[in-house]
Amino acid sequence: MFNPKFTYTNTMVSELMSIEHSRAIVDLMPLPATVERDLIEKAKVKMTHYSTRIEGNLLDLEQVSRVVKQKPEKNRIAAEDEVRNYWEALSFLSREKKKGTPITEDFILQLHAIIYQHGTGRKALKSRYREATEPGVLFAVFDNKTRQPEYIPPEYSDVPVLMDDFTTWIKQETDLPIPIKAAIAAYQLLTIHPFEDGNGRTARALATYMLSLADYDMKGFQSLEEYYVEDLDGYYRHLQMGLPVLYYDGRHNPENMAPWIEYFVKIMSLAYEKVANLAKQFSTSNQHVLIALLEPNETTLLRFMIETNRPVKPIELTQLFQVHTRTIGKWTKQWVLKGLIEPAGGTKRITAYRIGSGYSEFTLADLGYKE
Template sequence: MFQPNFTITPAAATSLMAIEADRQAIMELPINVDVLAGLRETARLAATHYSTQIEGNRLTQAQVAKALAGAHFPGRERDEAEVRNYYRALEHIESLAIEGGPIDEVELRRVHGFVMTGKRTPTPYRPGQNEIREAVNGRVVYMPPEAPDVPELMSDLFAWINTRMAEHDLPAPLVAALTHYQYATIHPYYDGNGRTARLLTTLVLHRAGYGLKGIYSLDEHYARNLAGYYAALTVGPSHNYYLGRAEADLTGFLNFFCDSMAQALGSVRTRATDVAQTPGNRHTDDTAALRQLDPRQRRALELFRDSAIVTSSHIATHLGISPRTANTLIRSWIDDDFLEVDDPSKKKRTYRLRPRYERLVSP
C-alpha cells in the first residue's frame, strides 16, 4: 500500500489551524439558499477556469461562463469543449460527494471520462509509457511508472485513501494533499491527469467534511502560483519514478498544499461574510434550517428555486443519480416530510416541498 514519507512542519501545522478556524467560521455564517447558490456557482466557475487554465486553456474566466451558457468562440472550439467537460466532471464530483461509503476507483475513471469526453464512460488506464517534457526544449522532466504497474498502484492508492478516511488518523487536508500528489505521480493516463487529480482532491475534502457547502476552490491558488505548484510536485533525486520518486520526502508538497488551502478558505470566508452581511441578504438567515437537511436535500432546494413543482426525472438529473435511486430517495423524503405529492390524482407524479421548507426558496 502507498506509504508516503513526510513530516508535519510548524508551517503546515499553522496552516491546518487556520483551515480549521475558517472552516468553523464559514459553517456558522448566516446564509440563505439564494446566497449559497450564488457562492457555489462562483466557485464552480472559478474551479473550471483555473483548473483548465493550468493545462493551457486560453479562455478567460468571463469567456468560460459564456461558453458554459452556450456561446462559441471561433478558433477556440477545443478550449470550449474542455471547459464544458470539466464543468460536467465537477458536477459529477459534487454528486459523488453527497454519497457515503468508500471512494470508488471506477467512479474516478468515470470522472476522467467526463474530463476528456464529457461522458461518464470509465476510461481505461494508459496501455503504454508516457513522458512529461518541457514545452520549450523538450527535456524530460518526469518519467511516470510503466503501464503494467499502474493498475496495482492505483488500487493501492484508493485502498490507502479509504483506510485513512475510515480511521481518521491523519487530518483530512493532509489526506487530500497526499492523494493529489500520488495520483499525479502515477499519471495513469496520457492526458487529463492534473485535472482529474484536482477533482479527486475535491472529492476527498468533501467526503471528509471539508466541502464547506461547495463555495471555495483551490484551483485559483494553484494557478496564481503555478511555478510553486509544479516545484512542489517535483520531488526526489531523479525525474524517473523508479529512481527515488516513489520514496521521496513529500513535506514540501504538504506545506504548499496546506498553505494554498488556508489562503483559499481565508479568501472565501471574507467573501462569504461580505455577501451574507449585504443588506439585501440579511432579511433571512436559513442556517439553522439548512443544517437539519442532508447534503442531497440542500442541493435539491436549488432545483425548487426555479420551479415549485418538479418530477422525479428533474431530481435525478439535478443530483446526477439514476431514476431508480431518485424514486427511492423521493419516497424517503416524503416519509421525512421534506417533499409531498403535488397532485395525487395525476398519473404522472409531481412533487413539491413541504410548506416548512418551501419558505426557504420563496422570493
C-alpha cells in the same frame, strides 16, 4: 501498501489551524440561500476555468462561464469541450457526494472518462489506463520550453497494481487530517500518471471530492485552482520537490512529502480565509456583499434599471447588451433565479422586469457610480 512519509512542520500545523478557524466562521455565519447558490456557481466556474487553464486552455473566465451555461453544441472547439467536460465532472462529483460514493478505482476511471471525453456520440462510462507506447517512443511529461522530460512515470504495466494500492490506502487511511490526506492523494495520482492525458485535472478533481466528502469544501464556495494559476511555477516546483526525473529513482516513495503538503494546505488556508472573510463581511454589510457578487453584465443591468427607474422590456435588454433575444431569455431566467430581477408584467409570457426586492434599495453610489 502505499505508505507516504512526511514530517509535520510548524507552518503545516499553523495552516491546518487556520483552515479549521475559517470553517468555523462559515458555519457560524450562514449566508442567505440566494447568496449561497451564487457563490457555489461562481466557485464551480472558477474551478473549471483555472483547472483547465493550468493545462493550457486559453478561454478566459467570462468565456468559460458562457460555455458551461449554454447547451452543448456539436461544433464546439477543443477548448470549449475541455471546460464543458470539467464542469460536467464537478456536477458528477456533487451528485456522488450526496450519495456518499466512496473513492475506488472504478470511481476514478469514471471521473476521468467525464473529464477527458472528446467529440460527439456515445461516451465511454469508464476510461482505461494508459497502454504501451510505440517502440522508441518515451511516455513522459515534457517541459514546455526545453522539450526535455520533466518526469518519466512508471511503466504502464505497473499502473494497475499501483492504482489498486493507492485506492486501498484511501479506503484504509483514517488517521490523517483530511487536508493532508487530500494533498497526498492529489500528488500520488499525478505521480502514478495512470492516463495518457488528463491526469492533472483528474487529480485536482479527486482532491476536491475527497475534501467535500468530509465537509472540507467550505460548502462549495472555494476554488483552490485560482491560487495555483497565480503561482504556476511554485505549484509545479512543490509537486516536483526536487526529486529525480525517473519514477523509479525515488518518486515512488519520497522520503518526506512535507514540501508539497505544506504548499497544499497553505493554498487551502488562503482560499478558506477568503470565504470566511466574505461571510464576516456579509454579517456586517449585507449590501456590499451582494454587490461584490455581481458579474460585470449584472452590474450593467442593475445600473440601467436604477437609471431607468421603471420596469424594462426584454427588447430593451437586448438593445442594451447587443445580443440575440434568445440569449436575453436565458440570462433573464438566471437573473430571476438569483433574485436580481423579477417579473413586472405578463402572465404566460413575461413582458417586463423590475429590480428584485433584495436589490431594490441599491443606488448608483452603491455600484460605484456617481449619482
